[in-house]
Amino acid sequence: MLSVEALMGFVAVIDAGSFSAAAERLGQTPSGISRTISRLETQLGVTLITRTTRRLDLTKEGEWLLARARQILADLQNTEDELAGHLAEPAGVVRLNAATPVLDHLVAPLAGEIMDRYPKLRLELVSGETVIDLIEERVDVAIRIGELSDSTLNARRLGTSRLRLLAAPGYTERHGVPRDVADLAGRHRTLGFTAPASLNIWPLRHDGQEGYSISPDIAASSGETLRHLALAGAGIVCLADYLTHADRKEGRLVSILETDTLPWSQPVWAVFYKQGALAPRVTVLVDLLADRLTGTLLEDGGMRR
Numbered sequence: 001m002l003s004v005e006a007l008m009g010f011v012a013v014i015d016a017g018s019f020s021a022a023a024e025r026l027g028q029t030p031s032g033i034s035r036t037i038s039r040l041e042t043q044l045g046v047t048l049i050t051r052t053t054r055r056l057d058l059t060k061e062g063e064w065l066l067a068r069a070r071q072i073l074a075d076l077q078n079t080e081d082e083l084a085g086h087l088a089e090p091a092g093v094v095r096l097n098a099a100t101p102v103l104d105h106l107v108a109p110l111a112g113e114i115m116d117r118y119p120k121l122r123l124e125l126v127s128g129e130t131v132i133d134l135i136e137e138r139v140d141v142a143i144r145i146g147e148l149s150d151s152t153l154n155a156r157r158l159g160t161s162r163l164r165l166l167a168a169p170g171y172t173e174r175h176g177v178p179r180d181v182a183d184l185a186g187r188h189r190t191l192g193f194t195a196p197a198s199l200n201i202w203p204l205r206h207d208g209q210e211g212y213s214i215s216p217d218i219a220a221s222s223g224e225t226l227r228h229l230a231l232a233g234a235g236i237v238c239l240a241d242y243l244t245h246a247d248r249k250e251g252r253l254v255s256i257l258e259t260d261t262l263p264w265s266q267p268v269w270a271v272f273y274k275q276g277a278l279a280p281r282v283t284v285l286v287d288l289l290a291d292r293l294t295g296t297l298l299e300d301g302g303m304r305r
Helices: 004-016 019-026 030-044 060-088 100-117 169-175 181-187 223-231 241-249 280-293
Strands: 049-051 056-058 092-098 121-127 141-145 153-167 190-193 201-206 209-213 218-220 236-240 265-273
Touching: 004 019, 004 030, 004 056, 004 060, 019 030, 056 060, 092 100, 092 280, 100 121, 100 141, 100 223, 100 241, 100 280, 121 280, 141 153, 141 280, 153 169, 153 201, 153 241, 153 280, 181 201, 190 223, 218 223, 223 236, 223 241, 236 241, 265 280
Parallel strands: 092 121, 092 141, 190 218, 190 236
Antiparallel strands: 049 056, 141 265, 153 236, 153 265, 201 209
């Protein structure tokens, strides 16, 4: 296979008009350039340049190769220039995976800004309620809520989101407001997750313990489904602030048992596999999410405007 260095040496000899001038242009020695051309001719099995004491002349094969070499080197330069352009302005498809509530409440509100800032990007937002293999699913980055257990991942913490007990005003009008945890357990409907069980441990003080495990009267696999159940007055729910910020602000959901609620929060992560440096198209997306979400998920889960 022809080397780029050999083609560069060949073109430099013709353009400069001599081996010594080509060597000076390339920062090499004349003997080194001469050996490069000789190896190239040997590799191709043809004579490219006829040498006399006064001049260098191209053979027909040399003329053909010169035109090809110029095109190859130009294509390589164009490729380098285009890559530099991509690095300066990231381009290409970024495939992001997250649970539907995360996509709806955290990523979707920022999608327009992402595209305005990086118009050569293409976003593919893929929802999934279970943890997936990023490589197998061709995912560049995933947003995860809670503690991470996979040590093969790189992770960047985007923030945390407070957990609260909530109910719709319609529910409290019909069933009253629980006075304490015992009252909650005795005569109120609870809304919780089908799995994992850790999501059904609510941030409540009870019998001197921190954390109260519920057996939900209505269980769902998605936080967004639980949110809609709570909005419909089906029961009391425990959800992260990022899901319910607008509902609480507009009064559609109200906090329950605030004095008994512990200040528990869930970490929010951007995760990706450890495979060297991230592609620029992924880096800018993670950086923007970190900039827009870090610190804004705390306390009330509000998005910075």
